[in-house]
Amino acid sequence: MSKLPNVVASVFSTMSQLASEYKAINLSQGFPDFSVDKRLIEITENVLQESVHQYMPMAGYEPLLQQIATLTKKQYNRIVQVSTEILVTAGATQGIYTTLQALLSTGDEVIVLDPSYDSYEPSIIMSGGIAIRIPINNDYTVNWTVVDQACSFKTRMIIINNPHNPTGRIFTQADIEALEKILEKYPNILLLSDEVYEYITFEQKHISINTREKLIAKSIIISSFGKSFHITGWKVGYLIAPKNLMIEIKKVHQFMVFSVNSISQVAISRYLEVVTLEDIAPFYQKKREYFNNLLSTSRFKLLPCEGTYFQVASYAAISEKSDVDFCKWLTIEHGVAAIPNSAFYANGKDQKLIRFCFAKRDITLAAAAEKLISL
Numbered sequence: 001m002s003k004l005p006n007v008v009a010s011v012f013s014t015m016s017q018l019a020s021e022y023k024a025i026n027l028s029q030g031f032p033d034f035s036v037d038k039r040l041i042e043i044t045e046n047v048l049q050e051s052v053h054q055y056m057p058m059a060g061y062e063p064l065l066q067q068i069a070t071l072t073k074k075q076y077n078r079i080v081q082v083s084t085e086i087l088v089t090a091g092a093t094q095g096i097y098t099t100l101q102a103l104l105s106t107g108d109e110v111i112v113l114d115p116s117y118d119s120y121e122p123s124i125i126m127s128g129g130i131a132i133r134i135p136i137n138n139d140y141t142v143n144w145t146v147v148d149q150a151c152s153f154k155t156r157m158i159i160i161n162n163p164h165n166p167t168g169r170i171f172t173q174a175d176i177e178a179l180e181k182i183l184e185k186y187p188n189i190l191l192l193s194d195e196v197y198e199y200i201t202f203e204q205k206h207i208s209i210n211t212r213e214k215l216i217a218k219s220i221i222i223s224s225f226g227k228s229f230h231i232t233g234w235k236v237g238y239l240i241a242p243k244n245l246m247i248e249i250k251k252v253h254q255f256m257v258f259s260v261n262s263i264s265q266v267a268i269s270r271y272l273e274v275v276t277l278e279d280i281a282p283f284y285q286k287k288r289e290y291f292n293n294l295l296s297t298s299r300f301k302l303l304p305c306e307g308t309y310f311q312v313a314s315y316a317a318i319s320e321k322s323d324v325d326f327c328k329w330l331t332i333e334h335g336v337a338a339i340p341n342s343a344f345y346a347n348g349k350d351q352k353l354i355r356f357c358f359a360k361r362d363i364t365l366a367a368a369a370e371k372l373i374s375l
C-alpha cells in the first residue's frame, strides 16, 4: 500500500521533461542557468585538497554554524546559540521534512496556505499529520480571520512561506501582526516559517520571523543556501529553532541524514566570509525588470512580484485553456515551459495564471520573451 496514494509525478518534473523533449526554453523549475560565483568555485577547488572528506559533526561544521549565527545577527539582529539553535540540513526540503517528523504526532493538524510549495503536504502526511489547506484570496492577500477560524486544539502548526513561491508576494506588517495574534490566542501552535527566498526581495525587505520577539520561541525558520547562492544542486540549507524544539529535530536529523555533505559545508562557510548578500536582491531585481520590460508589449498581464525569482502572469487575454493545458501548449507549440499555478493548490484552483522563473541568463530570458510576445 502506498503511503502517499495521491502523489503523482510533480508538475515540475513533468514540465521540465516536456521542456527537454520539445527543446523548449525552460522557465518552469526554479533554478538558475547562469554560472556560479567564481570565488565559490575557487574556494571549493581548494577545499577539495584538504582533509574534509569524512563525517562532519551532526548539527553542522562548527565554522559554518558560527557564520550562520553571525549572519543572523547582522541581517536580523537576532542572537542565536550556535550549539543549540542551528542545524545544517540537506537543503530546505530536508529541514522541513525533519521538522515535521520531529514535531508532529498522529492526527495533528497543520495549516497550509494555498498556493503552497509542493513538499509541505506530503511531508505532513508522512509525519502522521493532516494538512488543512486554506486558499488565500484571489488578490493573493491572506484572510487571517479564516486562518483563525481553522485553528483549534487539534492544530499543531501553521506553515508560512515568505517571500512566497509562487506568488512572489511578501507579508505586510499587518499580516505578521495578525499571525502573532492568532499564535497568542493558541499558544500550543508552532510556526514553521519557510524563508528560503529571504535575500531575494525588491522594493522592500521581507519581515523575517527572526525579528519577531513574540514568535521566536515557537518558530522554526528555514533557509536555503541553494536559493541564496544560486547552487540549488548542492542541497545545503539550515534551520533555526529554539533549543527545546531543536532537541527533537536533531533526534530525527541524526537518523535521517546524520551530517550534511562535508565539502559543501566547508566551502560555504569560507564563501560566507567574502560574499556580500546585499548584492543578491539588486541582481535579481535587474532580471525581473529586464524580463518584465521585454514582456511589456505581450498579451500577458504580469502580477506584482515583490520577492523570489518567480513572475506570475495571467494569460486570460490569450487563451481560455486550463492553466495545465496552456503550459503544455506553450511548451510544445511555442517552445517556452512554465508552471501552471493550479499545481500549488489542493483543489487545483485554475485562475489562468502561470509562473515563469526569471533566474536565467539575459539571453535565455530574451529568447523566451521573443516567443511570448508573439502570442
Ligand SMILES: Cc1ncc(COP(=O)(O)O)c(C=O)c1O
Pocket: 030, 090, 091, 092, 093, 094, 117, 161, 165, 194, 196, 223, 224, 225, 226, 227, 232, 235, 236, 237
Ligand atoms: C518555498 C520553497 N521552500 C523550499 C524549497 C526547497 O529548497 P531546497 O532546494 O533548499 O531544498 C523551495 C525550492 O524550490 C521553495 O520554493
